[in-house]
Each structure stands twice: as C-alpha cells, then as structure tokens.
Amino acid sequence: MEPGGLEWLLVPMQQLVSWGAAGAMVFGGVVPYIPQYRDIRRTQNAEGFSTYVCLVLLVANILRILFWFGRRFESPLLWQSIIMIITMLLMLKLCTEIRVSNELNVKRRSFAAADSKDEEIKAPPKRSYLDFDLNYFWHWSKFTDYVQCVLTFTGVTGYITYLWLDSSLFVETLGFLAVFTEAMLGVPQLYRNYQNRSTEGMSIKMVLMWTSGDTFKTVYFILNQAPFQFSICGLLQVFVDIAILLQVYLYSHYPQKPVSHTAHPASTKAL
Template identity: 75%
Template sequence: MDAQGLAGLLGPLRQLVAWAAAGAMIFGGVVPYIPQYRHIRRTQNADGFSPYVCLVLLAANILRILFWFGRHFEAPLLWQSVVMVVTMLLMLKLCTDVRVAGELSARRRCFAAADSKEEEIRAPPRRSHLDLDPHHFWHWSSFGDYVQCVLAFTGVAAYVTYLSIDSALFVETLGFLAVFTEALLGVPQLYRNYQHRSTEGMSIKMVLMWASGDAFKTAYFLLHRAPLQFSVCGLLQVLVDLAILLQAHAYARRPPKPTPHAAHPASAKAL
C-alpha cells in the first residue's frame, strides 16, 4: 500500500478514535455512579453516600458551563458538564426518597416498640432550604428543595457572569473555581471515612473508576491543550482518589465507628 492509500486509511481511523475519546469524556464521568445508584436502590439505604459529593459536582459543572461562554474549550468537556448535572440531580432524587422513607420506617419501629397505634405514626418533620438551618443544609426532605437551590445558584452565577464576561481576569477566575471545585469531589468522602474510621459499604470499584477516569481526563486535558486550570486540578483529583484508596487499605481491618443516628443496621457507603 502506498503512502497516499495509507493516509486515506488512517484518516477515518483517527476520526473514529477521536469520536470514541470524546464519547468517553462525555459519558465516562457518570459511569462510576452506576454502582452507587444500584447499591442504594438495592439496599434502600443511602447513609453511606455523602450528598455533598453531588453538591460539589453540581457547583463545579455549572461554573464550568458558564466558563465556556467566556472562553470556549473542547465541546466534549461542555457536554460532560451537562450530563453530570443531570446525573447528580438523579442521585439526589434517589437519596432523598430513600432517606425520607428510612426515617419514616425508623419512626414506625419506635412506635411499634412502644405498642402505639399505627394511626399515631407521623411523617418525619419536613426540612426545607427555606428554613436556613445550617445543621440541615443539603439534607432536605424534598427533592424540589434541591432543584430550587440549584436554580437559584445557577441564576445568580449566570447574572454575575453576564455582567463580567468582558473581564479576562473574571473569566480565568471562573474557570479556576470550576475545576478547583471539581477537584475537591472526593474530599467529602475522604472526610466521612475519616470521621467513621471506616470505609464500610464504600465501593472500591467506584473509587477505582474515579481514579482511572480522572487519570484519563487529566491526560485528555494535557494532550488537547485545555486551559491550564483543567490539568492542574485534574492532577489534584487523582491525588484525592489515591488518598481514599489508602484509607480503604488502612481501615480494612478496623471495626466501623458506630453512628447513633443511622436508620439502617447496615449503614453502607457505595461510593
């Protein structure tokens, strides 16, 4: 085969590889959450999953979408953010439903132990974002509260971005905040593991997928010359993932720290 024929063959192959890489970039970030979602649905217990992971990813990806309006970057990265926002909302919906159902079940057990009538069982007290109670922040009783909070944050951030879009300093700062916030993705889980001195219920597969996905993403940033903020914070994400894996190794043979507020005897983290 001559050089011209080889070049004609390699052209479509390169295009196919580029499409595959773009697809992996768009949807690869949500794959680790599939075992998490399935675990919560199967056990009907969300105690082991930190909802702050969803908070971090929602804030990071909303800011990244706004950053795109000030400085266009690779389209797959933009679509990845859109897909991730939808995924985190679905995770919050499931976790909220399971948590509220668990609280109601625990209340039933308490009434049953006291030989009370079934009619006396009341639903758990409703916690709303409008209560402005810092102790219940991001632990609300209705999925609608999360949606309203996300919409409010998006509206305020979009308005500020619209007013400051002509400022290069603001745009670069916005991009840094977006990727730095995402780099802190694993910190809530890291802190939760430290608090309980245990990673019981945490899916090692998910953390491994986190680490491999973050490594792939960081390499993608470097190869496609994405803004420097993306590459630096991608490396930070990989380090946090490795720290969580080290926790799993260190706490492997330790008994879990008891959690008196748990509504399920086998409180599990499937992250």
C-alpha cells in the first residue's frame, strides 16, 4: 500500500485527537469542582471550601481574557477561562447562600437554647460590597455583591488594558500576571502542610490528579506554542504539585508532630 493511502485515516484521527485535547483543556479545569459543588449542596456545609479560591481563579481568568485582546492565543485557552469564570460564580452563589442560611440557623438555635420570650431573633448583620469594609472583603451576605465586585474589577482592568493595549510590555506583563496568579493557587496548601507538618485530610488521588492535569496543560502549551508565560507558569504549577507529593510522602513516613489544624480539602485547587 502506498504511503499516501493511509492519509484518509490518519488525517481524521489527528483531527479527533486535536479536538479531544482541546476539549480536555476547556473542561478539565472545572471537573474537580463538580463533585465539590454536589457535596456542598448535599451536606449544606461550605466550610471546607475556601471562597478565596474563587477569587484567585476569577482574577486570573479575567486577566487572561484581557491578555487575549493584546496577544491572541489558542481558542481553547480562551474558552477555558470563560468556563472557569462561570463555574466559580456558581460556586460562590452556592457557598454564599449556604453560609448565610447556616448563620441564621445558628442564631435560631442560640435563641432557642436561651429560652427567652422577650427577645427577637436577630438576623446576622448584612455585609455589602458597597460598605467598602476591608475587614469583610470577600465575605459578603449576598451573591450580587460578589458579582458587583467582579464587574468592577473587570471594568477597571478592561479600561486600563484598552488604554495600554499598544504597549507590548504592558500586554506581556498582563499575561504573566494572569497565569502566575493561577500558578500560585497551590502554594497556600503547600505552606499549610508545612505549618502543620502533616498532610492529613488530603487525598493522594487528588494530588496525583493535580500533577497529571498540570503536566497535560504544560505539554499542551509547549506543543501549541502558547505564549511563553503559559509554559513557564505551567512548569511552576508542576513543581508545586511535586513538592506537595513529596510532603505527602515525608509526613506520612516521617511524622513530625500531631496535626494542630484541619487542612482544607484538596479539591479546592484547579487543575
């Protein structure tokens, strides 16, 4: 058979592989949050999930979208950011509703335990984005406050980007900040493990999922010649994942001291 005779089969196969890789990039980052969302909704308890993860990913992906206007990159990476922003907003909505509801229930239980008939049940104080109180930043009472904050950040950074779009230095710095912010998402977990001298409560399967996902992303960036910021920060993410894996091994085989804090679930990191 002539070499050209297999082209009719190889070309569609290559296209399917390309589509599969692109689909994995678009939706792979949000996959860990699906069971997290379902678990929070089922237990009506959001204490194990830090909404600051949502903040970091929202900032990172908004900056990445703005970077796209200055330097066009692969469409799957753009769609990945859009899907991640929608996912984080859904997580914020669920966590806010459950947190506010639980705070009210605690008030009711305290009132019932006091067995007081003269006092009224007071709802927890409402905290708003428009209060501009830094003590309660990103800990507001309504989901709409988070939306207002995200829209404000998007509007301000979008306007600044529009003004400086012709500056290659600004555009490249914007791209670096976007991917570097996301790359640092695993560092708090790394530091928390170091403080506790333990990784108790972390799932080794989840850490392996982090490593495989970040490795896949980095290879994808390199093969598709994505902007260099993506490849550098992808490698940084892989190094952080490997460091956490080393912590899991060291602290499980050579325990340092009893755990003094409860570690957050490992599923709060994006792939």
